[in-house]
Amino acid sequence: MNAFARTDTSILGRWWWTVDRWSIAAIALLIAFGMMLTLAASPPVADRLGYEPFHFVRRQLGYLPLALAVLFGVSLMSPRGIRRLAIAGFLVALAALAATFVFGAEVKGARRWLNLGSVSIQPSEFIKPTFIVVTAWLFSMREGMAPEAGRNAAIALYALVVGLLLLQPDVGMAVVVSAVWFTQFFIAGLPLAWVGAFIALGLAGAVGAYFALPHVASRVDRFLDPSSGDTYQVMRSMEAFMNGGALGRGPGEGTVKAVLPDAHTDFIFAVAAEEFGLFACLIIAGLFAFVVLRGISRVMQDSSLFVMLAATGLLVQFGLQALINMASTLRLMPTKGMTLPFISYGGSSLVAVAFGVGMVLALTRRRVGQEGAV
Amino acid sequence: MIGRHPLHTARKRQQRETSPALEIGRNRLLFTGAMLAAAFAVVALRLVDVTVLKGGDEPAIARSAAPTELRTGRADIVDRNGVLLATSLKTASLYADPAIVLDPKEAAAKLSRVLPQLGEAAIAAKLKSDRRFVWLQRHLTPRQQYAVNRLGVPGLNFQTEERRVYPGGPLAAHVLGHTDIDNRGLAGVERQFDEELRAREKPLRLTVDLRVQHILHEQLERAMRAFHAIGAAGVVMDVTNGEIVGMVSLPDFDPNLPTAIDADSRFNRATLGVYEMGSTFKIFTTAMALDAGVVSMSGGYDATDPIRVARFVIRDYHAKRRWLSVPEIFMYSSNIGTAKMALDVGPAEQRAFLSRIGMLRGSPIEIAEVGQPLVPNRWREINAMTISFGHGLAISPMQLVAGVGAMVNGGVLYPPTLIRNESGSARAGKRVISARTSDQIRRLMRLVVEHGTGNKADAQGYLVGGKTGTAEKVMGRRYKAKALMSSFIAAFPMNAPRYVVFAMLDEPSGNKETFGYATGGWVAAPVVRETIARIAPLLGVRPVDEQAPEIRRHVAVDVVTEKSGKRRLASF
Numbered sequence: 001m002n003a004f005a006r007t008d009t010s011i012l013g014r015w016w017w018t019v020d021r022w023s024i025a026a027i028a029l030l031i032a033f034g035m036m037l038t039l040a041a042s043p044p045v046a047d048r049l050g051y052e053p054f055h056f057v058r059r060q061l062g063y064l065p066l067a068l069a070v071l072f073g074v075s076l077m078s079p080r081g082i083r084r085l086a087i088a089g090f091l092v093a094l095a096a097l098a099a100t101f102v103f104g105a106e107v108k109g110a111r112r113w114l115n116l117g118s119v120s121i122q123p124s125e126f127i128k129p130t131f132i133v134v135t136a137w138l139f140s141m142r143e144g145m146a147p148e149a150g151r152n153a154a155i156a157l158y159a160l161v162v163g164l165l166l167l168q169p170d171v172g173m174a175v176v177v178s179a180v181w182f183t184q185f186f187i188a189g190l191p192l193a194w195v196g197a198f199i200a201l202g203l204a205g206a207v208g209a210y211f212a213l214p215h216v217a218s219r220v221d222r223f224l225d226p227s228s229g230d231t232y233q234v235m236r237s238m239e240a241f242m243n244g245g246a247l248g249r250g251p252g253e254g255t256v257k258a259v260l261p262d263a264h265t266d267f268i269f270a271v272a273a274e275e276f277g278l279f280a281c282l283i284i285a286g287l288f289a290f291v292v293l294r295g296i297s298r299v300m301q302d303s304s305l306f307v308m309l310a311a312t313g314l315l316v317q318f319g320l321q322a323l324i325n326m327a328s329t330l331r332l333m334p335t336k337g338m339t340l341p342f343i344s345y346g347g348s349s350l351v352a353v354a355f356g357v358g359m360v361l362a363l364t365r366r367r368v369g370q371e372g373a374v
Numbered sequence: 375m376i377g378r379h380p381l382h383t384a385r386k387r388q389q390r391e392t393s394p395a396l397e398i399g400r401n402r403l404l405f406t407g408a409m410l411a412a413a414f415a416v417v418a419l420r421l422v423d424v425t426v427l428k429g430g431d432e433p434a435i436a437r438s439a440a441p442t443e444l445r446t447g448r449a450d451i452v453d454r455n456g457v458l459l460a461t462s463l464k465t466a467s468l469y470a471d472p473a474i475v476l477d478p479k480e481a482a483a484k485l486s487r488v489l490p491q492l493g494e495a496a497i498a499a500k501l502k503s504d505r506r507f508v509w510l511q512r513h514l515t516p517r518q519q520y521a522v523n524r525l526g527v528p529g530l531n532f533q534t535e536e537r538r539v540y541p542g543g544p545l546a547a548h549v550l551g552h553t554d555i556d557n558r559g560l561a562g563v564e565r566q567f568d569e570e571l572r573a574r575e576k577p578l579r580l581t582v583d584l585r586v587q588h589i590l591h592e593q594l595e596r597a598m599r600a601f602h603a604i605g606a607a608g609v610v611m612d613v614t615n616g617e618i619v620g621m622v623s624l625p626d627f628d629p630n631l632p633t634a635i636d637a638d639s640r641f642n643r644a645t646l647g648v649y650e651m652g653s654t655f656k657i658f659t660t661a662m663a664l665d666a667g668v669v670s671m672s673g674g675y676d677a678t679d680p681i682r683v684a685r686f687v688i689r690d691y692h693a694k695r696r697w698l699s700v701p702e703i704f705m706y707s708s709n710i711g712t713a714k715m716a717l718d719v720g721p722a723e724q725r726a727f728l729s730r731i732g733m734l735r736g737s738p739i740e741i742a743e744v745g746q747p748l749v750p751n752r753w754r755e756i757n758a759m760t761i762s763f764g765h766g767l768a769i770s771p772m773q774l775v776a777g778v779g780a781m782v783n784g785g786v787l788y789p790p791t792l793i794r795n796e797s798g799s800a801r802a803g804k805r806v807i808s809a810r811t812s813d814q815i816r817r818l819m820r821l822v823v824e825h826g827t828g829n830k831a832d833a834q835g836y837l838v839g840g841k842t843g844t845a846e847k848v849m850g851r852r853y854k855a856k857a858l859m860s861s862f863i864a865a866f867p868m869n870a871p872r873y874v875v876f877a878m879l880d881e882p883s884g885n886k887e888t889f890g891y892a893t894g895g896w897v898a899a900p901v902v903r904e905t906i907a908r909i910a911p912l913l914g915v916r917p918v919d920e921q922a923p924e925i926r927r928h929v930a931v932d933v934v935t936e937k938s939g940k941r942r943l944a945s946f
Contacts, residue, residue, distance in 0.1 A: 047473060187402045189395050241424040278425040282418055289414035296407040300400055308399055312406065323413050330420045 015076055018365040023294055026287045027071075027342065027357060033272075033284055034343040035060065041257045041271040042264035042345055056264055056345050063347035067354035074358030079307050079367075082359050086133030086310075089355075093130055096123035097164050122348045124165060124173050128180075128317055129356035131161055135181055136309035139188035154185075171209055171216055172336045176320055178202065184313045188305070223334035236260050237267050237329050240274035248277030264345040266337050269329040284343065285326060291357075292319035298364045311363040314356050321353075448536065448557055450577035451550060451564075453584045454619070454794055458577075460550050460564070460629075462557070463539050465513040466532040468522055471506050474529030478502045481527045485510070488521040501529075512555055513537045538564075540629045546587050548642045549580065549621050549792060551741065552629035560632070561640065563792060565742045579794040581617035586610050589908045590620040594877060597901045598624055601882035601892060607643035607771050608901070609876045610909065613779040613865065615801045616788030618739070619873065619913070621645075621772075643880065646743040648768040652894070653707045654778070654843035654863045655764030657815060659716050660704055661781050662727045665811040668718040672934045674699035677710040683756050688713050688763075692827070699934040704818045705826040707842065709763045716762030717755060724761065725753045731780055731787055731806050737772040738789040745770045764845060771861070775876045778863050782819065782839070782871040785812040817931040820868040831864050831899035833906040835917025837929060839871075840864030840902065842894035847881065857881045862898035866906055869928035872915055877901040 004013040035057075042056035049055075077085065100114055100123060113120045134157065141150030158181050165174040182198055190198070209216045222231050240256035243249060254274040257263040263271050273281050292315045299311040318341055325340040327333045339346050341353040451460040468489075475481050478501035486494035489511055500508045513535065514522065522530060538553045540546075551562020559568035567578060594606040610620035627639040641647065663669050677698045680689035692706045703711030716724055728734055736744045748768035750757045760766035772790055780787035786803035795801060807815075819839030822828040828840045840862055847857040861878035865871040877898045884890040888897060910917070918925055 183406055187399045187406065189398045189402075238424065241421070244425055246426050273421075273425060278421055281421050281425070285414060285417050285421065289411065292410055292414075293407055296403060296410070300403055300407075303396065305396055305399060308396075308403065312403060316406065316410065319410050319414075323410075323417060326417045327420075330417065330424060332416070332420055 011076060015365070018367070019075060019361055020294065020298060020364050023291055023361065023364070026291050026294075030284070030287050030291075030342040031064070031068075033280075033287075035064070037268050037272050037343055038264060038345050040251060040254065040275055041268050044258045045261070045264045048261075059347060060345055060350070063350050066347075067350045070351055071354040071358040071361070074355060075361035075365075077359075077362045079304065079310075079363055082133060082310070082362050083137050083306070086130045086359070087137070089126060090130035090134045093123050093126040094161070094164075096121075097127055099123075100168065120348070122352075124168070124170055125348050125352035126355070127161060127165075128173070128177060129314060129352065129359060131157070131177065132180055132184070132313035132317060132356075133310045133359060135184050136306055136313055139184060139309055140304070140306035154181075169213065171213060172324075172338055175206075176317060176324070176338075178205075179320060180313050180317045183316050184309050187312055188309055219334040219336075223331070233260055233262060233267060234328075234331050234335055237270040238331055240270040241330070244273040244275065244277045244281075246278045248273070248275050248280065251275055262337075265339055266325065266335075266344065267329055268344050269326055269340055272343075285322075288319060288322040288341075291315070295360055295364055307363050311360055314360045314363075318353070318356060318360070447572070447575075448538065448553075449571045449574045451571070452577045452579050453546075453582050453587075454580060454617075455583060456577075456579070457584045458541055459546055459580065459582075459584065460538060460540050462536040465535055465537045466516075466519045467512040467535045468510045468514055468519075469531055469533060470501055470508050470510055471529045471531065472501050472503050472508060473506055475501050476528060481525075481529070484525045484527060485522070485530075488525065489514075489518065538629075542584060542587075543630065544626045544628045545584065545591055546582060546621075547626040547629050547639075548623045548644065548743070549582055549587075549618075549741070550629055551743075552627075552632045552635070554632060561743065562741050564629075566740050567793075579796065580792050581612075581619060581794050582621065582792065583619050583912070585912050586620040586909045587622065589912075590905055591622045591624075591626075593901045593905045593908075594622055594624055594879075597877070597879060597882075597897060601879055601885060601888075601897045603879040603882040603897075605638075605643050605880035607647070607876075607878045607880075608905070609644055609771055609775045609874070610905070611775050611779055611790060611874045611876075613783040613788075613871050613874050615795075616776065616779065616790045616803070617794070618772075618790055618792050620909075621792075623647075642741075642743040643771070643878070645737060645739055645741060645770050645772045646745045648745040648747055648770050649859050649878075650765050650768050650845040650848065651771075651774050651861065652764040652843035652845035652859070653709075654774060654841045654861060654894075655762070655767075656704060656707065656712045657778055657781050657819065657841050657863070658728065658731065658733070659712050659724075659762040660700065660818065661807050661811055661815050662724065663715040663719055664700070664814055665807045666719050666723065666727075669700055669715060671700055671814055671931070674703065674934070675711040675714040677703070677708045679710075681710055681713060681759070683759065686756060686760070688759060697936070701818055701821055701931055701933045702935065704841075705821050705933070707763075707827055712762045713759035716758045719758075721753045721755055721758040724758050727806075728761070728767070730804075731777045732789070733767065733769050733773055733777060737770055737776065738791075739772050740792050744772075747773065764843060768848075771876055771878055774863060775874050778865065778876075779874045780806050781812060781815045782865045782868075782874070783812065784809045814931075816865075816868050816871065817929055819865060820929040821931050821933070823864070827893075827895040828862065828864070828899050830895060831862055831902045831906075833866070833903045833910070835920065836906050836910050836915060837867035837869055837918060837920060837925065838864050838903070838906055839866070839868040839929075840899070842899065843878075844893040844895075858892050860892055860894040860897050862894045862902045864899075864902045864906065866910065867915060867918065869918075869925055873906075873909075873913065875902050875905055875909075877905065 004016040038060050039057055043053035046053050046055040096114055103114060113122050135154050138150040138154035162174050162178060186195060210220055236256050236259055254271055256274050257271045260267050295311060295315040299308045302308050321338055321341055324336050324338045328335045339349045448462045450458060453459055478498050481501055482494050482498035485497050486492060492511060500510060519532060536557055538557055540550060549562055551559060551564040553559050553564050559565035571578060590608045590610060594608045598606040606624040608622045611618050621644050623643040625639045627635040674697055677690060678695050680687050688709050690708045690710055694706060698708055698711050734747055734749050736746045750766055757766055776790045785805055785807040787806045788801055788803040816839060819841060823832050823838050823840050827842045831838050831840050843861040845859045847859050859880060860882055863876045865874045879897050882892040882897045884892040
């Protein structure tokens with residue numbers, strides 16, 4: 001691995017010696033697992049939908065170079081570059097999100113997708129990482145000239161973004177964005193009294209969503225009482241875990257992928273469990289935990305509040321998405337259509353995740369003398 | 375070089391001082407990290423719980439649902455001697471997952487060589503369907519299964535199933551009934567005891583004796599062919615407890631081939647069909663009159679002229695045109711005498727008596743195919759008279775057999791049963807006539823066989839007693855003159871009856887041997903004779919010397935031929 005000499009001061013050379021190579025290794029493993037599991041889980045789904053068996057594999061492989069390019073390209077940037085990119089990206093994504101209300105394609109009762117020629121993108125996937133960085137920037141302003149203005153702007157933007165997400169409706173995404181935003185606010189020094197108030201507000205919001213949105217209520221009901229409705233996917237998922245046992249049934253020996261409509265996306269973890277068993281699942285979960293916790297430990301020593309807030313926000317979002325997916329599949333919480341980062345099929349999601357993780361890698365690079373920080 | 379930048383120096387100062395905001399941020403970051411680590415730990419624990427410890431609470435539901443779904447065992451059915459009547463065999467059923475079949479046309483071509491009855495085009499159509507599961511052939515033989523396996527066609531699979539097998543074929547068809555392809559009982563005992571057969575492990579023991587069943591079946595079939603009858607029915611019942619030892623209805627079916635059963639074969643003439651039984655009913659009328667005391671064995675009625683009531687005329691088939699004593703009325707099967715007997719008892723009494731012996735309700739026999747009797751709404755004198763000789767009230771043969779059993783066994787009615795009582799305790803009966811009346815009925819029935827219309831039923835040595843029954847079939851609202859329901863009901867041995875034997879032919883035509891007669895005495899009585907002669911040794915009834923004095927004492931009857939009682943024809 002000594003492609004670069006210590007004295008190499010080219011862009012690549014500096015990148016290699018400052019980036020967190022352990023995280024890169026973990027991410028590379030996750031991507032490898034993802035391709036392997038897409039290969040395992042998606043052919044039966046493609047078959048059911050009338051595509052040729054490797055339809056999804058091909059598409060995912062097509063997105064992979066783009067995702068890797070984004071990941072690598074973004075990780076080359078300085079924190080200041082990240083900030084600028086995120087602000088620009090946020091404005092574009094916000095405009096795209098607004099556009100879904102006008103031009104959006106309706107899928108399963110929600111307008112979340114924009115069709116651009118042959119590809120369709122989900123703007124809310126790109127809102128998440130950029131909004132996190134923008135929020136970090138606004139919260140870290142207090143160190144500078146106008147702390148109050150930054151905080152107020154952060155609150156206003158939050159209201160706007162969550163409002164748009166709820167209008168889509170995309171409650172799950174709104175919850176994740178809220179949780180990450182709150183974490184950032186918390187780390188930025190939110191007074192403890194306010195913390196309590198926000199938690200109360202969050203609970204009230206959750207209860208309100210239960211009563212105001214029928215599909216949320218139905219999902220929670222089915223979680224609490226499986227006999228109250230259709231819990232087919234989760235039940236099959238649980239069977240897959242039991243079938244898998246410690247060592248799995250072996251590659252290609254799974255059966256759950258033949259019956260689960262979302263085997264290649266939301267329930268890919270169940271396919272992994274059935275074919276590769278407990279240890280493979282523990283490795284995947286461990287890799288996610290490793291990336292998140294290692295990132296957090298690295299920014300802990302950082303002296304820039306912006307870097308700390310932005311990286312933490314991105315890592316919490318990454319970790320939360322993985323946790324929610326795994327917990328849904330394991331019936332630890334009501335099902336929430338959320339992909340497993342790097343593992344589930346989905347081009348838009350893969351590129352968005354690569355974008356977010358690329359920013360994390362950029363922010364967690366060792367900076368001598370903090371050059372480039374805000 | 376960058377270090378000279380003024381902003382940079384400011385930041386360096388900041389770093390050294392470690393601002394309080396950054397300090398709070400680090401502490402809270404630590405907390406956030408700890409929370410995330412805890413969440414990942416929970417997921418990891420749950421993973422172990424679900425995969426290895428099988429702690430998934432939900433599949434417990436699936437587990438509890440599985441046994442009822444997978445349960446295929448169905449208890450055997452055996453006859454009273456333990457001979458197998460119905461059992462379940464494990465078979466393999468062939469199904470396909472069309473999504474896995476690579477080339478439906480090729481697979482269909484291969485399969486049709488092994489299972490030609492399916493048809494290549496039909497197989498190909500099934501294999502091309504969008505479904506994930508199609509049955510191709512249920513219940514393959516092991517040889518067929520081997521042949522299909524040898525084809526090596528992917529997507530074909532076997533499911534282990536059970537198939538109901540009846541080794542006796544049609545022998546006890548209407549007793550056993552049959553099951554459908556999923557082993558659900560659809561008729562007979564299979565249907566009535568469907569739940570129990572699924573639940574029990576020990577075989578269900580019936581009262582029928584396969585040997586008796588076979589003999590009865592053979593005799594009825596022979597008579598049906600000889601007299602070109604459209605159907606036949608026969609029953610053998612143990613009069614001491616109501617157990618049905620044999621029950622046959624013809625035409626019948628092979629329960630091994632349930633899809634090939636037509637409606638006529640399915641119809642159980644012994645229990646589901648209700649018919650006007652004709653003169654066999656005179657047994658009940660006579661017993662009723664004797665038991666009520668309105669007439670004695672030496673008493674009688676004037677049968678010189680036919681009775682005219684409204685537009686009906688009641689006349690005798692073997693008219694004697696004189697006063698007849700009770701034994702004569704019974705022996706010559708006088709409608710006039712019997713009708714007068716019933717009038718003496720009264721319509722209300724008659725109705726109560728027939729109700730007591732189970733003629734007005736469906737038979738309690740334990741199969742689903744039980745016909746309800748056709749009972750007149752208003753029971754007037756004219757009804758009383760016609761019913762007295764078996765017209766105007768339609769009952770099933772099973773009801774008749776049970777009732778006659780009570781008339782000859784000492785007067786106790788046992789509900790007929792097909793299920794052997796494993797506990798060994800005696801079955802409960804209900805007294806319906808006195809032992810003395812029963813004794814008199816036995817003598818009268820023996821008289822009919824010895825000297826009356828039933829002499830063709832006389833199986834030598836077994837002291838057979840009986841009564842003929844010939845009724846014109848009701849077609850729509852009128853009687854069909856040439857369509858007869860000819861029957862004979864018998865009991866043996868008459869000194870201490872053990873079994874009732876009933877035989878009936880549906881629309882028989884007389885032949886040369888019967889001089890064109892198709893009445894019960896000509897066509898049904900021989901069936902009874904042959905049946906008794908063959909089953910009595912199997913059932914442990916010893917033949918006796920019918921003329922021995924100790925036997926005569928039990929079956930002889932004084933027949934008075936004149937009202938004064940002076941002229942005695944003979945002591946039969």
